[in-house]
Amino acid sequence: MKMLNIIFKSSTVLGLLLLFTLNSCKDDLPSEMDTSSKFTKLESIRLVNAGSNGDIALEGTIDHDKKEISFPRIDPDTDFSNLKFEIQGSDGARLEKDFYEVVFQEGESERSIVLKVVNNPRSSEYFARLRLRVPVFGAEFTQAVTYDYSNNPGGNAKYDKFTGGLVRGSGFSKNYVLVVDRSGNNAHVLRVSDLRNNVVTPIPLGAPAGGYAGGTFTMHSGAISGDHIYVASLSGSNASPLKIYHWTDPAQPAEVILNTTTAAATPASYRFGDNMSVNLDENGNGNIYFVDNGGLRILKYNVTNYTTISAPVFFETGVAALGSWGSYNKVPNSSQYIFTGHDGPVRLVGEQANVVYQATKFPVRLSDVRVVNFNGERYIMGVTAARTGQEGTVFQVYNITRGETVDDGLRFLDASADGPLLSYSLDGPVNINPASQTGWAVIKDGEGNDDKLLLYAATLDAGFVFFEVPKKVLTED
Structure with missing residues (x-):
């Protein structure tokens, strides 16, 4: 009995001490802060000092789900070192800063910054997208x-003409697609306006007076400059005719603007006409280039007013062979x-x-x-x-x-x-x-x-x- 009594008394004392301690701690804790009115809802926002004079206000659009704000494009003359925003929102809510600095790197037209809405102890962050009004x-x-x-x-x-290895040349302008089918002298154009509407109607190019003749193939390569259409024969050797035909109206007979062999212009026999590079300005002045079949040599002709061809010049390229269909296209201006x-x-x-x-x-x-x-x-x-x-x-x-x-x-x-x-x-x-x-x-x-x-x-x-x-x-x- 004596031992049980001691245990009972000891446990009673410990319980009283624990109760006292808990009550003491409870008294020392601060009371819970009432934050029921401290919200950070953003209802509207404006950038108020845009423009070169800082007198243009731009209303922002808020996406609350994405926490994003977008503004109309901003005049690039705005002082981006001192942007000021005004908001409407929960009672007591304000932006963390009064002014913001935004730095656009060279070539940039868009930046995003973080706008923090505070209402102690709460806060919310929004990503604001700022875009420049630049060309x-x-x-x-x-x-x-x-x-x-x-x-x-x-x-x-x-397009069914592109079969059997027959179309070796073609050309393009805003009005025509040129198709040079070397079988049966079948050069023709398709109207771009038709093709936009899925209409494929070949328009044969008018034959020259006396018909096509001369060359290893009488027609082989082609190009369009402006709406001037060019088709060239294939000259398989320096004795084979190199001819260029020209049209401004597909329905009219071709004009033969070059009819020659390359013997007088070249030191040996080469093949020209696999491809033709026509480089003319808006007045029809410039050059026509033929790269030989070996991709090592070039034959250049001067062109005046689209149709006058003269002064052939031959030169070696000095680079490794680049194939049978080399091109020599002028960089504009x-x-x-x-x-x-x-x-x-x-x-x-x-x-x-x-x-x-x-x-x-x-x-x-x-x-x-x-x-x-x-x-x-x-x-x-x-x-x-x-x-x-x-x-x-x-x-x-x-x-x-x-x-x-x-x-x-x-x-x-x-x-x-x-x-x-x-x-x-x-x-x-x-x-x-x-x-x-x-x-x-x-x-x-x-x-x-x-x-x-x-x-x-x-x-x-x-x-x-x-x-x-x-x-x-x-x-x-």
Whole structure:
């Protein structure tokens, strides 16, 4: 009994001590703060000092689910070191800062900042998207409309003339697709306006007086400059006639503007006419270039007023052979050219094929490469040739706007991780004769400004495709 009594008394004392301790701690704790009215709901927000004079207010749009705020585009002359916002929200809620500094890096037109709404002890954060109202340039490739007459199963049926290795040449303008079918002197055009509506109606080119004659093939390559249509024969040797036919109206008889052999202009016998590069300005002045079948030599003719051809000049390129369908396409507003073929890299060269820069970004098979200027931006495009089973026929467009010159643009592109803006397969078959062509044109608006960019590609037995790409437009979205 004595031991039990001691245990009982000890437990009673411990219980009393514990109760005392708990009561003491409870008395020392602060009472719970009443935060029932301390909300941070954001009801509206305005940027109140936009514009060069700081007197323009811009109302923000709040997405409460995403915790995001967007504003109309802001005048770039705004003082971004001292932006001020006004809010309406929960009673007592305010922005953490009175003023905000936003730094746009060179070339940037959009930044996001965090705006913190506080109402002690609560806070909420919103991402505010700020965009400059600056001009936009170039083409919107994400909105390109495709008009496909190639092997690509996603388009229309392939244009049936591209079969049997017969169409070695083609050309493009905003009004026509030129198809040079070397069988039976069957050169013709298709209207771009028809093709937009899935209508394929060949328009035969009028034969010259006396008919077609001369050359290893009487017609083999072609091009369009403006709406001047050119078709050339294939001269298989220096004794075989090299002829160029010209039209402005497809229905009228062709004008023969060149009828010669190359014997007097070349030191030996070479083959010319597999491809023809026509480089003329808006007045029809410039040059026509033929790269020989070996891809090592060039024959140049002067052209005046679209139809007067003179002064042939022959020169060796001094570079490794680049294939049978070499192209020599002038860089707009420049004395430089893009010299390419299916067996050689893309080279920027001078008047006599002296290499200025050899690009490394592009596939080796990229052919008929051209520089395109549109709406303040600069692009380079070409189509790969399916020479072996290791590659396909793919049309590609890259941006080379950076830098002052095309040389700069190519170097910047090579040093970047940038890929093509547009890449499209024509799904062409492997072909040891992969004649390939590209082309482009610009549609102007009523004020004479660039509005739409048309891009074209064709390869032997794969068919052709063209794209209509709208200019970029500044939007609030």
